Amino acid sequence: MFLLRPEAPTDAPAIEALLDEVFGVRRQHKTSYRYRVGIAPLRRLCLVAEKEGRLVGTIRYWPVRLGGEPALLLGPVASARGEAGNGIGRALIETSLDRAARLGHDLVLLVGDPAYYARFGFAPAPPAIRMPGEDPARLQYKRLGVAERPLPTGILRRADADRAGGDCSPDSFALDPGCAGRSAVR
Numbered sequence: 001m002f003l004l005r006p007e008a009p010t011d012a013p014a015i016e017a018l019l020d021e022v023f024g025v026r027r028q029h030k031t032s033y034r035y036r037v038g039i040a041p042l043r044r045l046c047l048v049a050e051k052e053g054r055l056v057g058t059i060r061y062w063p064v065r066l067g068g069e070p071a072l073l074l075g076p077v078a079s080a081r082g083e084a085g086n087g088i089g090r091a092l093i094e095t096s097l098d099r100a101a102r103l104g105h106d107l108v109l110l111v112g113d114p115a116y117y118a119r120f121g122f123a124p125a126p127p128a129i130r131m132p133g134e135d136p137a138r139l140q141y142k143r144l145g146v147a148e149r150p151l152p153t154g155i156l157r158r159a160d161a162d163r164a165g166g167d168c169s170p171d172s173f174a175l176d177p178g179c180a181g182r183s184a185v186r
């Protein structure tokens with residue numbers, strides 16, 4: 001049995017260790033980290049799974065912008081190696097998406113394996129939505145059904161893109177692995 005709870009600042013070291021174990025220590029060079037470096041995750045959507053006092057799962061969300069509108073970037077999500085198939089991933093994803101919907105969020109994007117995320121209602125993003133530097137086949141989206149607006153399109157931008165003037169192209173900002181790992185929850 002595991003339990004889900006909101007991420008706390010003190011979870012940071014265990015989360016970093018879990019993400020290093022699952023994705024490797026070079027994970028912060030992934031394209032999706034360009035949207036996270038120096039920007040706080042959305043604390044109300046970040047959850048951890050705990051089992052017998054041990055952190056066995058994590059999910060985090062970051063704010064991004066698409067077509068001038070706010071959106072969510074889901075991830076990273078991970079469960080501990082020895083816990084695969086125990087429903088931790090499903091619980092983290094479904095619970096956090098439910099929270100996001102209740103908080104009024106509309107659009108969720110992620111980079112991941114379509115074969116896994118289809119079960120949660122994610123679909124490949126149309127070509128009109130782009131994350132520069134990422135394999136388009138891995139960019140997924142889901143609408144939470146709280147808005148009837150047309151799907152925003154364009155290049156996915158950092159939440160602070162207007163302030164920074166950046167567009168998340170590989171050259172547009174310096175990768176600072178130190179920032180992405182902070183449990184800088186708001």
Ligand SMILES: CC(C)(COP(=O)(O)OP(=O)(O)OC[C@H]1O[C@@H](n2cnc3c(N)ncnc32)[C@H](O)[C@@H]1OP(=O)(O)O)[C@@H](O)C(=O)NCCC(=O)NCCS
Pocket residue numbers: 022023075076077078079080083084085086087088089090091111112113115116
């Ligand atoms: C993907 C991940 C979060 C799933 O966590 P989990 O706790 O094992 O998930 P669940 O127990 O809820 O679901 C397991 C199911 O997902 C399937 N699954 C896991 N990874 C999959 C993948 N990449 N593609 C397709 N199916 C996948 C399993 O085969 C299993 O299927 P079943 O229910 O038919 O038996 C976990 O395996 C993990 O941390 N993987 C490495 C990191 C990663 O890839 N994260 C997601 C990308 S950001």
